Amino acid sequence: MSDNKVILNYDGKAFEYPIIESTIGDRGIDISKLRDQTGLITLDLGYKNTGATISDITYLDGDNGELYYRGYPIEQIAEKSNFTEVIYLLLNGSLPTSDQFAGFEKGIKKYNFVADEMKRLIDVFPRSAHPMGVLSSLTSALTAFNPKAVDVTSKEDMDHAAEMLIAKFSHLCAWTYRKKMGLSINHGDDSLNYVENFYKMCFRRPNQEFHLDPVVVGALDKLLILHADHEQNCSTSTVRMVGSAHTGLFASVSAGISALWGPLHGGANQAVIEMLEMIEKDGGNVAKYVEKAKNKDDNFRLMGFGHRVYKNFDPRATIIKKAADDILNSLGIEDKALDIARQLERVALEDEYFVSRKLYPNVDFYSGIIYRALGIPTEMFTVMFALGRLPGWISQWKEMRLHNDPIGRPRQVYQGAQKRDYVEMNQR
Ligand code: SDX
Numbered sequence: 001m002s003d004n005k006v007i008l009n010y011d012g013k014a015f016e017y018p019i020i021e022s023t024i025g026d027r028g029i030d031i032s033k034l035r036d037q038t039g040l041i042t043l044d045l046g047y048k049n050t051g052a053t054i055s056d057i058t059y060l061d062g063d064n065g066e067l068y069y070r071g072y073p074i075e076q077i078a079e080k081s082n083f084t085e086v087i088y089l090l091l092n093g094s095l096p097t098s099d100q101f102a103g104f105e106k107g108i109k110k111y112n113f114v115a116d117e118m119k120r121l122i123d124v125f126p127r128s129a130h131p132m133g134v135l136s137s138l139t140s141a142l143t144a145f146n147p148k149a150v151d152v153t154s155k156e157d158m159d160h161a162a163e164m165l166i167a168k169f170s171h172l173c174a175w176t177y178r179k180k181m182g183l184s185i186n187h188g189d190d191s192l193n194y195v196e197n198f199y200k201m202c203f204r205r206p207n208q209e210f211h212l213d214p215v216v217v218g219a220l221d222k223l224l225i226l227h228a229d230h231e232q233n234c235s236t237s238t239v240r241m242v243g244s245a246h247t248g249l250f251a252s253v254s255a256g257i258s259a260l261w262g263p264l265h266g267g268a269n270q271a272v273i274e275m276l277e278m279i280e281k282d283g284g285n286v287a288k289y290v291e292k293a294k295n296k297d298d299n300f301r302l303m304g305f306g307h308r309v310y311k312n313f314d315p316r317a318t319i320i321k322k323a324a325d326d327i328l329n330s331l332g333i334e335d336k337a338l339d340i341a342r343q344l345e346r347v348a349l350e351d352e353y354f355v356s357r358k359l360y361p362n363v364d365f366y367s368g369i370i371y372r373a374l375g376i377p378t379e380m381f382t383v384m385f386a387l388g389r390l391p392g393w394i395s396q397w398k399e400m401r402l403h404n405d406p407i408g409r410p411r412q413v414y415q416g417a418q419k420r421d422y423v424e425m426n427q428r
Contacts, residue, residue, distance in 0.1 A: 002027070010038050024059055026051065041411045048308065052237060053405055057090060057395050058229045065312035065360075069229060070094070078319050083224040084108075084194045087391040090229050091162055091398065104163075109190050111167035112197070114175075115145045119185060122175050131176040131383045132261040138172045140254035150248035155402060161249045162394045169253075170194065173387045174201035177380050195221045198387070203375070215330045216374050222323055223367060226316040227388025229395060231309070235259040235266065239393045240400045241408040249397055256393045257386050263303070266389070268364035269381040272304035273372060276337040279344070284336075286343045294353040302348060304341075304365030311358035320366040328373055338369045 006029050008015045015037050020028040028051045035041050044050045059068045067074040070089050077086060081095075088096045088104050096104060121141055125134050142165070143150055149161035175185045178201075188201045196217055204210045230236070239256035243249070260266035279289050293302040307314055328335060345361055348354045364385075371381050 008034075008038070010040065020054070023056075025061065035411070041413070043413050046308075047237075052232050052408075053240065053400065054403070055231070055396070055399060056093070057399060058231050058392070060231050060309050062307070062309035062311050065310055065315050065318075067230070067315050074226065074315050075319065078222055078225050081225060082193075082195070083221050083228070083388075086225050086228050087166060087194075090391045090395040091159070105193070107163045108167045108194065111164045112171075112190055113187055114142075114168050114171045118142075118145065118172075119175075122179055122185065125179065127179060127182060129179075130261075131180055131380050132257060132267070132386070134176045134179065135172055135383055135386060136254050136257040136261070138175070139169065139257060140251050142168060142172075143248055143250045146250070149250065151246055152249065153401070155398075158249070158398045158401065162398065165250060165253065165394060166194075166390065169390050170198040170387060171201065173383050174198055176383055177202045177376070180377055180380060195224065215327065219323060219327045219370055219374060223320070223370060223384065224388040226319060226363065226367075227385050229389070229392025232396075233265070233308075234262070235389065236393055236396050239397050240405070243397045243400055244405055244408045246401075246407075249394065252397055253390070253393050256389075260386055260389065261382060266364075266382045266385040268303050268362070269368045269371070269385060270378050272341075272364050273337060273368035273378050273381070275303045276340050276344075276368075279340050280336050284340055284343075286340060286347050290344070290347050290351060293348075294351070302344070302354075302359070304361055305348060305354070306357070306359040307362045310360060310362065313360045314362040316363040317361040317365055320363065320370065321361070324366050324369045324373075327370055331373055333373050335369060335373065337372070338366075341366060341369065 003019065004021075005016050005018050008017065015034075017034065018030045020030050022028070031042060042050070057070060059071075060066070069077055069086065070093055072089070072095075077089075081089075084105060085096060085101060088101065118138065118141065121138060122134065125137075146161075146164060149157075149164050152158045152161045171188060174188070178185045184206060186201060186204065188197045190197075192200060192212075196212055199217055199220055200210055200212065232240070235256040238259040239252045242255040243252040263271045275289070279286060282288070289300070290302070292298045292300040293305075324338060327333075328338065345365070348359070354360075367385075368378065368381050371384055372378070376384060
């Protein structure tokens with residue numbers, strides 16, 4: 001039986017701190033009294049060893065490469081569920097009955113419309129604008145058109161705001177795609193399910209009959225499921241931090257979108273394809289780029305490789321890699337980038353540098369191959385990640401508010417100047 005407390009010996013005294021139990025995975029030392037009792041704080045750059053909250057939504061086992069949404073393994077969810085059901089599961093904690101599912105779908109469709117003034121907003125952006133910047137701005141602007149869904153405090157109001165954001169966000173994502181492609185934007189089709197409607201809002205051409213390709217819809221649905229939530233990652237922690245100030249849901253998610261944009265986080269799916277295209281242009285010399293990634297004097301990194309938690313295969317990468325094969329075969333597409341990705345993976349996983357640092361392909365390594373096969377432009381890949389991650393952001397924000405987590409305000413170890421007096425300009 002493991003101890004239920006830890007003892008810190010400091011300044012000739014022994015201080016006891018209780019251990020917070022988990023159902024699975026990391027147990028945590030409760031240091032909430034540490035500074036009052038010892039005058040010390042902890043320092044943990046990047047929070048690699050620090051729990052920010054207690055959660056029951058998603059669990060990752062980084063050593064064994066396992067991921068559970070509300071306890072259900074991602075492999076079973078990806079194979080048997082659909083994105084709308086996953087949204088319900090993450091938000092409510094259990095799989096819906098058929099009546100609950102129908103009611104949830106209906107609740108989302110109630111908001112399947114975005115104010116026309118928002119269309120004028122998107123018109124002012126240059127076509128060259130990065131879609132993530134457009135999406136973050138539009139999401140924050142939603143607040144102006146839905147003031148009642150801002151600072152919600154009751155569970156019912158949170159669920160209402162969640163349904164509203166889930167419905168409207170898919171429109172905003174589709175609109176950023178249409179903007180990038182120079183196409184007119186539209187309001188979608190309520191006769192379709194969530195993913196079909198998103199797909200049609202993106203790909204409908206005004207002058208052609210629209211055909212819903214089940215292979216494409218199936219691939220999109222699976223990719224959105226695989227991105228739906230992932231514990232306290234950088235963008236989710238941002239949503240929680242901003243929301244802890246009781247900022248509204250839409251503005252909190254807008255901040256999360258900006259965090260996800262970074263190439264070390266969600267922006268990696270775009271960076272992977274750009275890396276693969278660069279290697280292809282450079283004659284496909286994979287070994288050269290693996291060496292560059294190992295060279296400390298070279299700031300090149302193997303994008304799509306490595307993870308803060310997974311020190312084994314990212315289970316999502318395993319599923320996406322197989323899906324990439326299936327979808328490219330089904331659509332009859334040959335993609336050189338996929339061949340290069342496979343070679344890169346093989347060379348890296350045999351190299352001591354990557355093996356010793358437990359660097360494996362992550363969710364972003366293969367996802368761009370599929371998005372590209374579906375005709376989605378590279379700059380839109382992280383918008384696709386954001387659409388997938390939306391239910392995770394909302395569920396984690398809702399949990400943070402319902403648990404009454406305090407406003408986030410970390411401490412620091414100060415190494416700046418000692419106290420000193422001001423010096424007049426003519427004395428310096
Ligand atoms: C996502 O947190 C989540 O859950 C995120 C995510 C989600 O679903 O929300 O899973 C989504 O963000 C996936 C990660 C996408 N990012 C990339 O693919 C970018 C490339 N990866 C790296 O930048 C890096 O691996 C991180 C950012 C993902 C993780 O960084 P850590 O945990 O801070 O690790 P580190 O930078 O301290 O690296 C440890 C060592 C270092 O070498 P040493 O100093 O020990 O010699 O590994 C090396 C690093 O230089 N290293 C890499 C590398 N990743 C780490 N070297 C070359 N190429 C890489 N990709």
